[in-house]
Amino acid sequence: MISLARVVEMRPSILISGFLGAGKTTLLRTLLLALRESDIKADVILNDFANAEIDSETLREDAASVEALGASCACCEGMEFLVDMVTKTAQSDNTILLTELNGTADPLPIVESFTLLENKFKLYPRWHVCVIDARHFEQRAYHNFLEKDQLETASHYIISHSEDVSPERLREVQDRLKSILPAATLTTPAKLAKSATELALTKKKCVLNEQNPSPTKLKKSPYHHLSHQFTACQIQILERVEHNDILKWLEALPEQVMRAKALLDLKDDTEKRYLYERIGSHIPKTPYPVPIRGTVPSSAILIGPDLDPEALLELTQSHLTPDASLI
Numbered sequence: 001m002i003s004l005a006r007v008v009e010m011r012p013s014i015l016i017s018g019f020l021g022a023g024k025t026t027l028l029r030t031l032l033l034a035l036r037e038s039d040i041k042a043d044v045i046l047n048d049f050a051n052a053e054i055d056s057e058t059l060r061e062d063a064a065s066v067e068a069l070g071a072s073c074a075c076c077e078g079m080e081f082l083v084d085m086v087t088k089t090a091q092s093d094n095t096i097l098l099t100e101l102n103g104t105a106d107p108l109p110i111v112e113s114f115t116l117l118e119n120k121f122k123l124y125p126r127w128h129v130c131v132i133d134a135r136h137f138e139q140r141a142y143h144n145f146l147e148k149d150q151l152e153t154a155s156h157y158i159i160s161h162s163e164d165v166s167p168e169r170l171r172e173v174q175d176r177l178k179s180i181l182p183a184a185t186l187t188t189p190a191k192l193a194k195s196a197t198e199l200a201l202t203k204k205k206c207v208l209n210e211q212n213p214s215p216t217k218l219k220k221s222p223y224h225h226l227s228h229q230f231t232a233c234q235i236q237i238l239e240r241v242e243h244n245d246i247l248k249w250l251e252a253l254p255e256q257v258m259r260a261k262a263l264l265d266l267k268d269d270t271e272k273r274y275l276y277e278r279i280g281s282h283i284p285k286t287p288y289p290v291p292i293r294g295t296v297p298s299s300a301i302l303i304g305p306d307l308d309p310e311a312l313l314e315l316t317q318s319h320l321t322p323d324a325s326l327i
């Protein structure tokens with residue numbers, strides 16, 4: 001069959017990957033703020049376990065649209081939804097697409113399907129930015145394989161928490177990353193925001209071939225199954241709760257909880273809601289304020305391998321409110 005070529009206008013896409021808590025949403029916020037300052041409208045797709053809604057609630061101010069893909073694995077049970085979402089955003093007049101993958105996702109099948117479905121998505125250039133936490137890089141036991149998979153297709157990478165490690169450790173991480181990703185660009189959130197703005201302001205035209213290959217032959221890494229070992233437990237906490245009790249509850253969560261996020265209403269502050277977090281065993285003492293919109297109920301999401309939802313619920317009920325319930 002003879003296929004026809006056509007010249008079409010493309011819009012840039014930035015896919016953000018990185019391990020649980022590495023700093024993906026923080027980077028996304030930096031990009032959205034910079035884009036908004038230049039009046040650039042961004043569509044955002046979030047694939048963040050069942051809690052995509054919690055993060056999407058914290059980003060709505062700055063994005064033109066936010067779609068939440070709740071599936072734990074964007075490249076398996078979520079791929080069809082992801083394709084639908086990207087196809088939908090391809091119809092929008094907004095200038096750039098930013099996609100944040102969840103902290104255990106393997107980006108390879110997604111990068112590949114973005115390429116295979118280029119005609120449909122009209123996304124170009126397609127950058128893949130991986131955020132690497134300098135404190136924990138290659139220190140995650142058997143999850144190191146998953147962390148490496150999240151890197152391998154990166155066109156750019158950012159080292160987060162570089163200020164929290166010694167200069168020797170930082171150099172070690174930089175050297176390892178240079179050897180794993182010789183062709184990728186080491187950047188910072190500020191530099192990436194500047195480049196993303198320039199990218200969005202330059203309209204790109206591409207010659208596309210009319211043939212649209214099927215996305216069925218997606219590759220997966222031999223360690224892809226690791227991304228399925230994580231489970232998410234969601235707990236609804238509708239009552240107003242106390243700041244100090246939340247910090248104590250976060251401290252009391254078992255070690256298997258590798259990531260916790262809770263969007264909560266406080267007893268002594270009715271003006272805003274707050275996003276509390278635990279990243280590994282680290283608990284930031286100051287929560288992130290979020291405007292009240294009432295679209296997402298107050299809830300917590302706990303992520304880790306082999307979680308026991310009933311035990312986590314009991315712990316939440318005893319520390320925060322007996323009314324807490326599993327979603």
Ligand SMILES: Nc1nc2c(ncn2[C@@H]2O[C@H](COP(=O)(O)OP(=O)(O)OP(=O)(O)O)[C@@H](O)[C@H]2O)c(=O)[nH]1
Binds near residue numbers: 021026102164
């Ligand atoms: N000190 C420091 N803190 C950071 C940095 N990047 C992110 N953080 C903090 O680390 C915590 C986790 O950051 P997020 O951006 O939510 O991480 P994430 O990768 O989106 O997390 P998941 O979506 O759960 O995988 C937040 O409290 C951030 O404020 C950094 O470079 N330095």
